[in-house]
Amino acid sequence: MSTQPPQPPVPSRLASIAAAIDILDQLPGGNLILTKVEYLLNWGRAASLWPLTFGLACCAIEMMAAFAGRFDLDRIGVIPRATPRQADLMIVAGRCTIKMAPIVRRLWEQMPEPKYVISMGSCATCGGPFYYDNYSILKGIDQVVPVDVYVPGCPPRPEALIEGILKLQEKIKVEPFLRRTVAAQA
Amino acid sequence: MPLRTEQLMLNMGPQHPSTHGVLRLVVTLDGENIVEVQPDIGYLHSSVEKMMEYRTYLMNVALVDRGMDYIAALANEEGYLLAVERLGGIDVPARARWLRTIMLEFQRLSSHLVWLGTWGIDLGATTVFLYCFREREVILDLFEQVTGGRLHHVYFRPGGVYEDLPPGWTDRALAFCDEFPGHLQEYHDLLTGNPIFLARTQGVGVLPKDAAITMGACGPVARASGINFDVRKAFPYEAYGEVEFDIPTFEQGDCFARYLVRMEEMRQSLRIIRQAIEKLPPGEIRSKVQVTVKLPKGEVYARTESPRGDLGVYLVSSGDDMPYRVKIRAPSFSNLYALTEMMRGWKVADVIAILGSVDIVLSDVDR
Amino acid sequence: MLDLATRAWEAVTGLYLGLRVTILALVRPKNTVKYPIEKVNVSPRWHGLLALPIDPETGSDMCIICFQCERVCPDRCIHIEATGRAKDRVLTRFDIEMDKCCYCGLCVEVCPTEAIVFVPHYEASTFNRSNLLYDLDDLRRATPKEPIAHGVVRIGGR
Ligand code: SF4
Numbered sequence: 001m002s003t004q005p006p007q008p009p010v011p012s013r014l015a016s017i018a019a020a021i022d023i024l025d026q027l028p029g030g031n032l033i034l035t036k037v038e039y040l041l042n043w044g045r046a047a048s049l050w051p052l053t054f055g056l057a058c059c060a061i062e063m064m065a066a067f068a069g070r071f072d073l074d075r076i077g078v079i080p081r082a083t084p085r086q087a088d089l090m091i092v093a094g095r096c097t098i099k100m101a102p103i104v105r106r107l108w109e110q111m112p113e114p115k116y117v118i119s120m121g122s123c124a125t126c127g128g129p130f131y132y133d134n135y136s137i138l139k140g141i142d143q144v145v146p147v148d149v150y151v152p153g154c155p156p157r158p159e160a161l162i163e164g165i166l167k168l169q170e171k172i173k174v175e176p177f178l179r180r181t182v183a184a185q186a
Numbered sequence: 187m188p189l190r191t192e193q194l195m196l197n198m199g200p201q202h203p204s205t206h207g208v209l210r211l212v213v214t215l216d217g218e219n220i221v222e223v224q225p226d227i228g229y230l231h232s233s234v235e236k237m238m239e240y241r242t243y244l245m246n247v248a249l250v251d252r253g254m255d256y257i258a259a260l261a262n263e264e265g266y267l268l269a270v271e272r273l274g275g276i277d278v279p280a281r282a283r284w285l286r287t288i289m290l291e292f293q294r295l296s297s298h299l300v301w302l303g304t305w306g307i308d309l310g311a312t313t314v315f316l317y318c319f320r321e322r323e324v325i326l327d328l329f330e331q332v333t334g335g336r337l338h339h340v341y342f343r344p345g346g347v348y349e350d351l352p353p354g355w356t357d358r359a360l361a362f363c364d365e366f367p368g369h370l371q372e373y374h375d376l377l378t379g380n381p382i383f384l385a386r387t388q389g390v391g392v393l394p395k396d397a398a399i400t401m402g403a404c405g406p407v408a409r410a411s412g413i414n415f416d417v418r419k420a421f422p423y424e425a426y427g428e429v430e431f432d433i434p435t436f437e438q439g440d441c442f443a444r445y446l447v448r449m450e451e452m453r454q455s456l457r458i459i460r461q462a463i464e465k466l467p468p469g470e471i472r473s474k475v476q477v478t479v480k481l482p483k484g485e486v487y488a489r490t491e492s493p494r495g496d497l498g499v500y501l502v503s504s505g506d507d508m509p510y511r512v513k514i515r516a517p518s519f520s521n522l523y524a525l526t527e528m529m530r531g532w533k534v535a536d537v538i539a540i541l542g543s544v545d546i547v548l549s550d551v552d553r
Numbered sequence: 554m555l556d557l558a559t560r561a562w563e564a565v566t567g568l569y570l571g572l573r574v575t576i577l578a579l580v581r582p583k584n585t586v587k588y589p590i591e592k593v594n595v596s597p598r599w600h601g602l603l604a605l606p607i608d609p610e611t612g613s614d615m616c617i618i619c620f621q622c623e624r625v626c627p628d629r630c631i632h633i634e635a636t637g638r639a640k641d642r643v644l645t646r647f648d649i650e651m652d653k654c655c656y657c658g659l660c661v662e663v664c665p666t667e668a669i670v671f672v673p674h675y676e677a678s679t680f681n682r683s684n685l686l687y688d689l690d691d692l693r694r695a696t697p698k699e700p701i702a703h704g705v706v707r708i709g710g711r
């Protein structure tokens with residue numbers, strides 16, 4: 001296997017999609033179509049955010065409460081997945097130790113693009129109650145993964161978490177999703 | 187010629203939906219049988235013992251809530267404050283003692299409900315989770331009306347409690363006590379009679395009595411193995427000496443017995459709450475203690491019965507307004523040790539059932 | 554054979570009991586709160602965000618700049634600075650790092666004038682962490698119409 005000569009690069013599917021989008025963007029009226037398609041795609045993505053069930057500490061209990069009957073995150077299309085390969089949202093619920101940080105990073109890397117991160121609670125946001133005099137807690141999860149929405153609270157109420165997810169949905173809905181693939185190819 | 191098999195090392199966690207937090211289990215398998223289990227802990231080590239040395243006694247109340255067993259925050263406050271009060275000779279007014287008892291028992295209920303719900307998910311009974319959290323929300327609402335927090339309360343203070351009950355709270359609490367046995371029966375209907383549940387739990391993960399003593403198991407795990415020991419009865423603290431309750435004990439030592447112990451404990455908690463609300467004396471809720479209280483030089487060990495077992499706090503004071511050293515003897519930690527004994531020889535599919543039945547909280551293990 | 558029959562019977566009864574619970578839950582009143590549309594009534598003691606209520610008489614907050622809250626905060630997330638002396642002392646800086654705060658309520662407890670209170674407001678998620686540093690203006694703006702949490706240490710029963 002290793003003796004085979006390197007293959008010439010095959011144009012990836014992403015590149016061909018990007019080229020098609022680029023052409024469509026140039027056509028008269030294509031811009032409008034593109035925006036509409038983008039809107040539809042974004043609506044679909046925002047309405048079915050699948051988070052990774054990934055609890056670190058106390059905030060995870062409130063996250064569980066948000067998935068349970070009273071607050072019922074399934075209502076807004078947030079259905080927990082057990083594996084990062086199927087998830088597109090990571091809710092970092094709780095304090096992250098330095099020992100745990102590489103694992104969080106690897107889980108994030110295993111998630112397919114586009115992916116989002118919600119930092120839930122004071123600890124995930126900046127270390128919170130464990131900021132000072134502490135040698136083991138990471139001072140904010142944004143040191144290892146990029147965070148989209150910060151939810152303050154210790155722990156945040158389940159409603160606060162839902163509000164954070166709604167906020168993330170707003171962000172997703174206005175994302176230039178298709179045009180970004182063009183930009184990624186350029 | 188005998189078939190030669192190789193032992194397989196399986197790595198479970200730290201991110202695993204069923205390991206109840208961030209526990210890593212290194213399981214050595216022979217075929218499907220477990221040869222050995224080694225828990226790898228420390229993924230949630232929050233160095234709370236060290237942090238407590240830099241905070242005053244009052245501030246630490248906020249810290250022990252979070253740094254220790256977070257599902258039962260009030261039980262941590264109780265363990266810590268018992269040590270502070272014993273060392274400082276601070277006396278707690280009678281009403282505060284009874285209020286603490288009520289709150290601690292509600293905390294036990296909510297903690298056991300979290301355990302039952304998550305264990306149900308582990309065993310494939312997702313419905314139980316929804317029912318358990320439905321009842322837990324009622325308890326959390328009751329908590330919120332008194333303490334202002336859902337999970338972390340910071341309600342107990344050195345020498346009493348922060349605030350008195352709001353008007354009408356006892357009626358709501360009693361109404362909950364009246365309807366909760368019906369819900370308990372629902373859980374029994376859902377699980378106890380279910381043949382799948384029985385097949386997965388009955389006779390699985392047996393911890394014999396002598397092994398339980400050797401491994402230092404405590405709390406419901408020990409009681410399921412036939413050790414009739416409860417700190418609330420053996421060394422009564424707060425108002426536990428003045429209420430009547432039984433300690434459920436089972437001899438089998440399997441997952442099912444541990445389940446039954448906790449189910450029965452919930453019933454006993456209701457009994458304690460009812461008696462405590464009835465006997466709740468009027469009067470002060472807090473004795474005068476300075477914000478920066480200084481404890482005399484010395485050391486003390488206080489043990490309490492948290493929902494997970496025997497919680498001990500060893501406190502050394504150097505006469506300052508901060509502790510010199512705090513050592514927490516966490517119940518989950520010793521139960522996790524007993525887990526290695528329980529799992530040996532079982533099938534790999536039983537790992538989750540056994541792990542869930544022990545009810546460990548990783549924050550309590552690692553601190 | 555008999556054994557098999559008993560086991561089958563147990564399975565049927567177990568299934569019946571379990572399904573009865575779920576079917577009965579169907580006709581029970583729902584307990585789901587459709588959050589963005591309807592909201593749970595949080596208790597008046599709920600530890601939400603912190604605020605400095607405005608005194609209607611003076612038009613300013615009630616802080617007497619005693620630094621008690623700054624000293625008691627276990628997370629050291631309150632930062633107070635003041636200029637002037639005696640009566641003319643004015644706050645120049647009152648920052649609370651809401652991302653570091655653990656909502657424990659110790660600052661509310663020790664404040665002698667109930668100048669710092671909890672508001673039953675918890676929706677503060679942001680895209681940017683620096684928005685969670687609440688300065689004096691933010692804290693005053695967060696104020697409800699009337700104080701809802703009790704700050705003064707009350708000793709003695711109701
Ligand atoms: S923010 Fe508070 S509740 Fe959440 S993990 Fe940290 S200490 Fe626990």
Ligand code: SF4
Binds near residue numbers: 603625629653658
């Ligand atoms: S609530 Fe607690 S952590 Fe937050 S500012 Fe007040 S004292 Fe500090």
Ligand code: SF4
Binds near residue numbers: 618619623
């Ligand atoms: S304790 Fe109250 S009065 Fe004193 S500085 Fe803080 S907010 Fe102001």
